[in-house]
Amino acid sequence: MFIANWKMNKTQSEARAFCEAFLKIFTPSPNGTVDVGIAPPYTAIETAKKSLGNTPGIDIGAQNVHWLSAGAQTGEISAPMLKEIGVSFVIIGHSERRQYYGESSKFVAARALNAIKHGLHVIACIGESAADFERGVTREVVYEQLVTSLEGLKPQHTSQLTIAYEPVWAVGTGHAATPEIIAKVHTQIHDILSQLFGKEEGKSLPIIYGGSTTPDNIYEIMCQEHVSGALVGGASLDPQTFNRLILNGRKAKSG
Numbered sequence: 001m002f003i004a005n006w007k008m009n010k011t012q013s014e015a016r017a018f019c020e021a022f023l024k025i026f027t028p029s030p031n032g033t034v035d036v037g038i039a040p041p042y043t044a045i046e047t048a049k050k051s052l053g054n055t056p057g058i059d060i061g062a063q064n065v066h067w068l069s070a071g072a073q074t075g076e077i078s079a080p081m082l083k084e085i086g087v088s089f090v091i092i093g094h095s096e097r098r099q100y101y102g103e104s105s106k107f108v109a110a111r112a113l114n115a116i117k118h119g120l121h122v123i124a125c126i127g128e129s130a131a132d133f134e135r136g137v138t139r140e141v142v143y144e145q146l147v148t149s150l151e152g153l154k155p156q157h158t159s160q161l162t163i164a165y166e167p168v169w170a171v172g173t174g175h176a177a178t179p180e181i182i183a184k185v186h187t188q189i190h191d192i193l194s195q196l197f198g199k200e201e202g203k204s205l206p207i208i209y210g211g212s213t214t215p216d217n218i219y220e221i222m223c224q225e226h227v228s229g230a231l232v233g234g235a236s237l238d239p240q241t242f243n244r245l246i247l248n249g250r251k252a253k254s255g
């Protein structure tokens with residue numbers, strides 16, 4: 001699956017223009033599955049949803065969600081609000097939220113549980129910092145983040161869960177992790193997920209990679225065994241570029 005994370009980009013009119021251009025070139029996955037997701041900022045979700053109409057193969061998501069269903073939480077957005085406007089997945093624990101807004105794994109777990117309860121699919125993001133990577137403690141950091149961010153989730157919830165491995169040093173830097181690093185860490189993540197949820201459930205959980213993916217590097221990344229897709233920032237903002245990334249990524253899994 002290929003998830004567009006628009007971050008704080010695109011007004012409603014810009015979102016509409018993207019969707020109109022994207023629909024002219026987009027083809028659904030040949031095997032009939034939904035393998036594309038678009039996560040606009042909250043204000044453009046409904047516009048994007050309407051612009052895409054009933055096009056098969058594309059889901060709409062949000063970039064965060066609160067852990068309560070309603071209440072006195074000024075400035076926040078809840079799962080039922082998102083459900084009602086057609087959102088089917090939420091990105092939780094993105095490194096930008098962890099870095100700039102004090103997001104902790106504990107709150108990621110609370111957000112995930114409530115989102116799942118409301119029928120949303122959760123994309124939970126984890127990933128080590130540059131300093132952690134240089135110290136060689138990626139596995140330890142990823143382990144801690146997974147255990148705490150998924151606390152309270154049960155094996156029966158795994159069908160509504162995707163893990164996004166996004167090394168902080170690769171996000172928005174133009175320096176994607178190498179396919180070798182991605183393969184190694186995704187294998188470790190699958191092992192940890194098997195410890196947490198049981199062998200079968202753990203292994204079947206999709207893990208997507210994020211961090212400076214482009215139409216040019218996606219094929220090699222997707223050729224790795226434990227990679228089910230990508231969380232795409234910069235390269236998802238232009239319809240042509242995002243579509244090329246999808247097509248090249250699909251090629252890796254079809255051959």
Ligand code: PGA
Pocket residue numbers: 005166170171172173174210211212213231232233234235
């Ligand atoms: P990027 O962002 O593709 O621009 O590196 C990825 C992400 O933050 O999800």
